[in-house]
Amino acid sequence: MKGRGQDDRWGELMRSAMAGNAADYRILLADVSRVLRQTIRSAVSRSGQGNADVEDIVQETLLAVHLKRDTWNPELPFGPWLNAIARYKTIDALRRRGLRRHVDIDVVAETLQSEDTDAMAAHDLDRLLLAMDERERTIVRGISVEGRSAASMATELGMTEGGVRVALHRALQKLARLNRRGDA
Amino acid sequence: MRTEQLILLLSEDSVIEARRLERTMAGALVASAVFLAVVTIVILGLRADLGAGSGFAPVAAKVGVMLSLASGGSLLVVRMSRPGTPNGWAPALLVGGLVLLVAWIMYDLSQSGTAGLVERTLGTSWARCLATIPVLAALPFVSLLLAARRGAVTRPGRAGAMAGLAAATLSGSFYALYCTEDSPLFVAAWYGLAAITMIVFGTFAFRRFVRW
Numbered sequence A: 001m002k003g004r005g006q007d008d009r010w011g012e013l014m015r016s017a018m019a020g021n022a023a024d025y026r027i028l029l030a031d032v033s034r035v036l037r038q039t040i041r042s043a044v045s046r047s048g049q050g051n052a053d054v055e056d057i058v059q060e061t062l063l064a065v066h067l068k069r070d071t072w073n074p075e076l077p078f079g080p081w082l083n084a085i086a087r088y089k090t091i092d093a094l095r096r097r098g099l100r101r102h103v104d105i106d107v108v109a110e111t112l113q114s115e116d117t118d119a120m121a122a123h124d125l126d127r128l129l130l131a132m133d134e135r136e137r138t139i140v141r142g143i144s145v146e147g148r149s150a151a152s153m154a155t156e157l158g159m160t161e162g163g164v165r166v167a168l169h170r171a172l173q174k175l176a177r178l179n180r181r182g183d184a
Numbered sequence B: 001m002r003t004e005q006l007i008l009l010l011s012e013d014s015v016i017e018a019r020r021l022e023r024t025m026a027g028a029l030v031a032s033a034v035f036l037a038v039v040t041i042v043i044l045g046l047r048a049d050l051g052a053g054s055g056f057a058p059v060a061a062k063v064g065v066m067l068s069l070a071s072g073g074s075l076l077v078v079r080m081s082r083p084g085t086p087n088g089w090a091p092a093l094l095v096g097g098l099v100l101l102v103a104w105i106m107y108d109l110s111q112s113g114t115a116g117l118v119e120r121t122l123g124t125s126w127a128r129c130l131a132t133i134p135v136l137a138a139l140p141f142v143s144l145l146l147a148a149r150r151g152a153v154t155r156p157g158r159a160g161a162m163a164g165l166a167a168a169t170l171s172g173s174f175y176a177l178y179c180t181e182d183s184p185l186f187v188a189a190w191y192g193l194a195a196i197t198m199i200v201f202g203t204f205a206f207r208r209f210v211r212w
Helices: A004-018 A022-046 A051-067 A078-103 A105-113 A124-129 A134-144 A150-157 A161-181 B003-012 B021-044 B053-081 B090-112 B117-122 B126-149 B156-175 B184-209
Strands: none
Touching: A004 A022, A004 A078, A022 A051, A022 A078, A022 B003, A051 A078, A051 A124, A051 A161, A051 B003, A124 A161, A134 A150, A134 A161, A134 B003, A150 A161, A161 B003, B021 B053, B021 B126, B021 B156, B053 B090, B053 B126, B053 B156, B053 B184, B090 B184, B117 B184, B126 B156, B126 B184, B156 B184
16 A cells, blocks of 8 residues: 555655645645555456445545544554555444445345446535535535635634534534445 | 535644643542542541551552552553554563562462461451452542543543553552551452453443543
């Protein structure tokens, strides 16, 4: 999952991100998601489950990396930390999906039929967004779909930029919590 | 949602919770220790000969074994809450505690021989020991569990075992100030069984409650 040189690069990007550089953070997350996609795809195919969930698990893992990034010690290499997080999240997601499949056979049929889904799109988080309140959903949609900044959302909603970021943070925590419960 | 969209979302959330795992856990353990000290002094009562020569040595040995295991166990819980962190000195503290206990047993056997081994092991208060240590361990265990939930424990079973060990031995080091059983065989058997109970309980409790 990590090359020697990559370790330092990712660690540097993460340090810069934690100091507030959002552009570096986007580069890091894009990079990480590419590597995650490969490892998760092979883990999923080894487990004998369909490929349809790969992107969902990638997104769950990215969300965990984001929410738990304060457990990474900036003085240590980033690779081992990421490996541990990704392994835990993938195993957890597969186990949860395995259980869900055994319970609900219809889900399997549906998944088999809809194999033509966009390879990059995932649906679990969209379903979870329905559980958000109106304001959280507006913020999440505005930033993710329309590509707007927290500052411009603040102007629209008559909030402070800090207020938008806190609301977004709460919404992401809620997403992770719902995800874990498998309430999708 | 596409993954690029999620990345946009994550990069706009700059809130990093300043969770100081180490500090949270240390705080939790210190608070538990203060509570245990009060319970030991007020409810159980210190053993009368604590300051005297006859009481001091066995109490010091018990507390030494217990605190060594408690610090090693809680350090490991902290490490396991931060994935990718080397274990450092923590395993050495665990081994150190066990070595101390074994050395004490061998010394005892060399001094007192092997007569009456069963009586020496059973003592007179094994049931009280077995019941009290896990009860006293509840508070440190719950505070370790709550602290671990804020970290990123990737092996909840193992972390729970270590939290159970740490809680039981911290509780044991205070119980030792009350307990008048001075045979290392008693300590190994009953403090040990109380710790094993908490280790098993901790394994299941963490698997159930430390998920993220």
